[in-house]
Amino acid sequence: MWLNTPADAENWDASIDRAPRDLLARLPPAFVAIADQDLLAPEGEQFADLMTAAGVPVEKKVYEGCTHALLAYSGRMDKSKELLYDCVDRVRSALYA
Incomplete structure (x- = not known):
């Protein structure tokens, strides 16, 4: 992996x-797809919440x-x-908005 240290x-x-x-x-509007049985599902939820808190329009679907x-x-x-x-x-x- 390209991480050299835990930090x-x-x-x-x-x-x-x-x-x-x-x-x-500064991110564009986002669509966050979350598979509910994915081990990374909590991170997807968290990232969607962070973008929302930053004012990014987010559509999240589980x-x-x-x-x-x-x-x-x-x-x-x-x-x-x-x-x-x-x-x-x-x-x-x-693209066609």
């Missing part, structure tokens, strides 16, 4: 949740009963198709 994990470029609020405030590999199953699982369509819809809206 490096505290740098915002390694852990985005450590980013200064003024930097987060996909129930899904794991981190959710998108890898696109086309084979209803929830993965739903996520794929949700992402495409958000990109389309951003």
Whole structure:
């Protein structure tokens, strides 16, 4: 891993949740997809909350009963198709707003 010391994990470029609020405030509107069975789900929730607190428009959607590999199953699982369509819809809206 590129972190040389445990302290490096505290740098915002390694852990985005450590980013200064003024930097987060410059992010574009975000769509945060969270698989509720993912071990990283709490971090997704936290990041969405941090962006919201910084004034970033955030749409958060939780996909129930899904794991981190959710998108890898696109086309084979209803929830993965739903996520794929949700992402495409958000990109389309951003491009053609």
